Amino acid sequence: MDETESDARAPAPPPAPEPVGRREFLANALRLGGGVLVFLSGAPALGEDHVAEGYDWTQHRYAYLIDTEKCIGCGSCVRACKAENGVPDGFFRTWVERYVVSPEASHVDSPKGGLDGFPPIQTPFTPTKSFFVPKMCNHCKETPCVQVCPVGASYRTQDGLVLVDAERCIGCGYCVQACPYGSRFLSPTTHTAEKCTWCYHRVTKGLKPACVEVCPTATRQFGDMRREDDPVRLAIAHGRVSVLQPHLLTEPQCFYLGLDKEVR
Amino acid sequence: MPEISGYAFPNDVHVHWSLMIVMYPYITGFVAGAFIVTALYHLFGKKEFEPVARLALATSFCFMAIATFPLNLHLGHAERAFNVVVTPHFSSAMAGFGLLYSGYFVILLLEVWFVYRREIIETARRSRGVKRAFYAALALGTYDTSPEALEVDHRAVKLLSAFGLPAACMLHGYVGFIFGGIKANPWWSTPLMPVIFLLSAAVSGIALLVLLYQVTAKLGRRPIERETVQAMARWLWFFLILTVTLELLEIVLLAYENSDAWHIISQLLTTRLEFSFISVQMIGGSLVPFILLAIVVTMNAYLHDRVRNTLASVASLLLLVQVFSMRWNVVIGGQLLSKSFRGLRSGYQPSLFGREGVIVAIALFVLPFVLLWVFDRVLPIERAAPPAEPSREPAAEPARRTA
Numbered sequence: 001m002d003e004t005e006s007d008a009r010a011p012a013p014p015p016a017p018e019p020v021g022r023r024e025f026l027a028n029a030l031r032l033g034g035g036v037l038v039f040l041s042g043a044p045a046l047g048e049d050h051v052a053e054g055y056d057w058t059q060h061r062y063a064y065l066i067d068t069e070k071c072i073g074c075g076s077c078v079r080a081c082k083a084e085n086g087v088p089d090g091f092f093r094t095w096v097e098r099y100v101v102s103p104e105a106s107h108v109d110s111p112k113g114g115l116d117g118f119p120p121i122q123t124p125f126t127p128t129k130s131f132f133v134p135k136m137c138n139h140c141k142e143t144p145c146v147q148v149c150p151v152g153a154s155y156r157t158q159d160g161l162v163l164v165d166a167e168r169c170i171g172c173g174y175c176v177q178a179c180p181y182g183s184r185f186l187s188p189t190t191h192t193a194e195k196c197t198w199c200y201h202r203v204t205k206g207l208k209p210a211c212v213e214v215c216p217t218a219t220r221q222f223g224d225m226r227r228e229d230d231p232v233r234l235a236i237a238h239g240r241v242s243v244l245q246p247h248l249l250t251e252p253q254c255f256y257l258g259l260d261k262e263v264r
Numbered sequence: 265m266p267e268i269s270g271y272a273f274p275n276d277v278h279v280h281w282s283l284m285i286v287m288y289p290y291i292t293g294f295v296a297g298a299f300i301v302t303a304l305y306h307l308f309g310k311k312e313f314e315p316v317a318r319l320a321l322a323t324s325f326c327f328m329a330i331a332t333f334p335l336n337l338h339l340g341h342a343e344r345a346f347n348v349v350v351t352p353h354f355s356s357a358m359a360g361f362g363l364l365y366s367g368y369f370v371i372l373l374l375e376v377w378f379v380y381r382r383e384i385i386e387t388a389r390r391s392r393g394v395k396r397a398f399y400a401a402l403a404l405g406t407y408d409t410s411p412e413a414l415e416v417d418h419r420a421v422k423l424l425s426a427f428g429l430p431a432a433c434m435l436h437g438y439v440g441f442i443f444g445g446i447k448a449n450p451w452w453s454t455p456l457m458p459v460i461f462l463l464s465a466a467v468s469g470i471a472l473l474v475l476l477y478q479v480t481a482k483l484g485r486r487p488i489e490r491e492t493v494q495a496m497a498r499w500l501w502f503f504l505i506l507t508v509t510l511e512l513l514e515i516v517l518l519a520y521e522n523s524d525a526w527h528i529i530s531q532l533l534t535t536r537l538e539f540s541f542i543s544v545q546m547i548g549g550s551l552v553p554f555i556l557l558a559i560v561v562t563m564n565a566y567l568h569d570r571v572r573n574t575l576a577s578v579a580s581l582l583l584l585v586q587v588f589s590m591r592w593n594v595v596i597g598g599q600l601l602s603k604s605f606r607g608l609r610s611g612y613q614p615s616l617f618g619r620e621g622v623i624v625a626i627a628l629f630v631l632p633f634v635l636l637w638v639f640d641r642v643l644p645i646e647r648a649a650p651p652a653e654p655s656r657e658p659a660a661e662p663a664r665r666t667a
Contacts, residue, residue, distance in 0.1 A: 021305070034526035048376055090265070091275060092275055093273045095273075095274050098273075108270075108271035108604070108606055109271055110271070110273075110274055112274075113274040135273075144446075144447065146355075147355045147356065148355075148357065148358065148446075149353055149356055149357045149358045150348045150352060150353055150446075151344070151347045151348055151352070151353055151359075152350055152351065152354040154351035154448065168344070169340070169341065169344075170338055170339050170340065170341045170342075170344040170345060170347060170348065171339050171340015171341045172338075172340070172358065172445075173281055173340075174356065174358055174442075176275075177280070177281065177446055177448070177449065177598075177599075178448055178602055179448060179603075180447070180448035181603065182273030182274070182275045182276045182602065182603050182604070183275065184275065185275045185278065185280075186278075186280050186340060190340075191340030191341060192340055192341065235608060237275040238587070248448070250448060253635050264603060264604055264606070
């Protein structure tokens with residue numbers, strides 16, 4: 001459109017360049033500098049986690065409930081997570097721990113994070129109880145990982161998740177060090193921090209996280225604390241739940257039922 | 265894959281902060297430590313440090329110039345590194361980096377300029393052509409070498425030292441804070457961490473200068489001043505005692521409190537870090553130099569110059585190793601223990617090649633000395649000839665008399 005217009009016009013002699021005053025130059029320089037700052041800072045983009053049309057994050061506050069009494073250690077959740085999120089080999093957004101305990105001794109393991117289930121083991125002591133504990137990012141309210149991120153790439157959404165903006169992450173690894181639960185890692189492919197997103201791309205479309213979806217025993221449950229009748233909300237509100245490492249005051253939003261003292 | 269003893273969280277088996285993050289505090293330690301030496305002369309008027317004051321300033325400057333290199337080599341996305349400065353997230357200890365680094369660098373640049381201003385002008389006056397233009401540019405257009413102007417220089421240096429000393433201490437103390445503020449890691453999380461980092465920075469800075477001073481004096485066929493070596497040895501001894509006391513205090517406290525992490529930390533120290541902590545950091549790097557420096561400090565009057573210089577040099581060399589091993593034991597050691605508090609991963613061996621490898625680390629350590637050589641070519645660290653030698657005193661004194 002511009003082209004045809006300019007073609008139609010007769011070539012006018014170029015106007016004499018107007019001298020740029022000092023005041024004007026400074027004003028423009030400041031504007032340009034400000035523009036660059038705004039451009040560089042950007043808004044916290046949600047990256048590849050596509051949010052559904054019309055989704056309003058102020059209308060939800062998610063929470064996660066894990067009933068350790070129910071877990072059978074099948075590892076479906078770990079496999080589903082890997083498939084859904086393309087988790088690189090040797091790294092885990094979720095994993096399952098096996099505890100074999102007696103009053104005198106305990107044994108904990110998580111072969112390949114529970115990806116292939118759990119082979120039988122022999123312990124040098126006679127176990128009196130054993131159980132599985134699924135673990136993942138706790139999406140803490142007062143999370144040290146968001147606190148320590150030097151560029152604000154780790155952030156907390158209004159619906160209660162802790163996410164990483166892969167477009168802004170500089171890959172310093174400070175958040176990986178700061179997470180008390182070992183939930184984060186630096187991806188060898190993207191060189192940015194990665195972690196469980198509670199499958200944000202799914203939950204904003206009204207679906208459940210992949211790990212919850214595939215759990216055959218309903219060990220893993222996902223709910224919305226803003227819905228009065230949500231079973232997870234009811235369980236957290238009325239049941240006796242605990243969180244991991246409560247002394248660190250990170251306020252995890254991943255709640256556990258039947259947590260044993262051996263679990264850290 | 266690393267071997268794990270006990271149970272480690274599956275993501276805890278990686279050492280994400282590798283050799284470059286060991287190098288970073290090692291290098292900034294020299295920046296702060298060397299600056300402390302300059303400050304001892306410029307700020308606290310310790311005359312025996314005069315022969316090393318300019319060398320120390322230049323050393324601090326050259327290490328500062330490359331201090332960001334190991335960080336950028338480590339970052340997963342170094343091309344976004346500038347975001348830390350442009351869009352800092354101020355709840356993070358790391359976000360202050362841009363302010364502290366640039367603030368200190370400006371102070372250092374100004375101090376170098378004021379210290380060398382007179383010589384820059386004199387060189388510009390003496391030279392012709394490109395060299396003249398270069399030094400004229402360095403002089404920033406002022407050719408004033410009147411006694412009054414030199415007195416202003418003198419005061420400026422003092423003032424800059426007064427700002428530079430806390431800035432250098434903060435730059436390095438904050439590196440310790442980055443570790444000390446991680447409550448998830450019991451091997452790091454202690455308010456002593458910034459202090460330990462700072463004191464060991466003083467140790468490494470002074471130790472490096474003990475060596476550099478003697479080497480440069482030998483190369484330049486200048487006599488090694490007895491008082492200077494003696495004074496540096498004394499301060500080195502003092503800072504060594506403080507550092508090791510605090511390093512031990514941290515561990516003794518963990519053991520005495522029998523904190524929840526003590527059982528895993530005691531395992532860490534006696535298995536994975538047995539060599540680098542007990543043998544290198546504590547015995548070879550602390551106890552031996554402590555004894556050597558004790559001889560220098562307490563038996564000074566009986567020592568032949570050569571014996572004193574040798575003892576101080578050996579102690580300094582060992583202390584350079586000690587401080588490196590301390591950085592290693594903190595940075596790497598903290599990542600060998602899992603946050604499950606139930607397991608340790610096998611020791612970490614850095615790769616030889618690659619961005620964060622041993623060769624790059626060695627190159628990073630050598631680079632400041634190359635810069636120092638260049639610095640010396642441009643702004644001679646030793647004042648040229650005997651006539652120029654008493655430059656500061658006569659320059660300052662007439663002015664004082666008139667004042």
